[in-house]
Amino acid sequence: MSETQAETPAAPPAKSKKLLWIVLLLLVVGGGAGGAWYLKGGAHDAPAAPKPQPALYYKLDPAFVVNFEAEQLVRFLQVTVEVMSRDPQAIEFIKQHDPVVRNDLLMLLSNQQYAVIATPEGKEALRARALDTLRAVAAREGGKPDAIEAVYFTSFVMQ
Numbered sequence: 001m002s003e004t005q006a007e008t009p010a011a012p013p014a015k016s017k018k019l020l021w022i023v024l025l026l027l028v029v030g031g032g033a034g035g036a037w038y039l040k041g042g043a044h045d046a047p048a049a050p051k052p053q054p055a056l057y058y059k060l061d062p063a064f065v066v067n068f069e070a071e072q073l074v075r076f077l078q079v080t081v082e083v084m085s086r087d088p089q090a091i092e093f094i095k096q097h098d099p100v101v102r103n104d105l106l107m108l109l110s111n112q113q114y115a116v117i118a119t120p121e122g123k124e125a126l127r128a129r130a131l132d133t134l135r136a137v138a139a140r141e142g143g144k145p146d147a148i149e150a151v152y153f154t155s156f157v158m159q
Contacts (some may be wrong), residue, residue: 016020051135053086055149058094063155064106078118080155083148085133090147094134097141104133118158127151 043099063080094101108129116122130153135145 027089055084055086056088056091056153058083058085058091059154060094060098060102060105064102064109066106066110068110068112068114075114076159077112077152078155078157079109081105081130082154083151084150084153086149087144089149090138090144093138093141093143094148097137097143100137100141101134104137105130108133114158123153123156127153 003148059084060081063078065076065078067074067076069075083091085091085094109125112122112126117126131148131151132150134148137143138148
């Protein structure tokens, strides 16, 4: 062993100390950047919900005309009905099953009481029952009941 080797203790190389500081610095900077991204909402970004399709309307033509008794008088009800869906297949389904749809709606309309459907609440309840009727037809005939979103009375005349 030489004298110079015995007298100087082994010092860590300067390169490894420098490398350690660079790694620590990168960890601190990376952690800060990751924290900022998380707090800014980057981790909570969910894919945007798809925009709903535009509403499609189908008018059941001709208007429904039914008669019913009210206080010993014969009364008439004429209703124009439109169906709303965002699914073109649902509209095609209603067109294809028009005879069943019209039959079931005529049965519903002809069993109403004048005093009930003369009120706004009665009309709204009838509209909800008409929607249920159309959805029942869709379920029975192999359609998609939930694709039929609404039923609207675009004309409602009682005499």
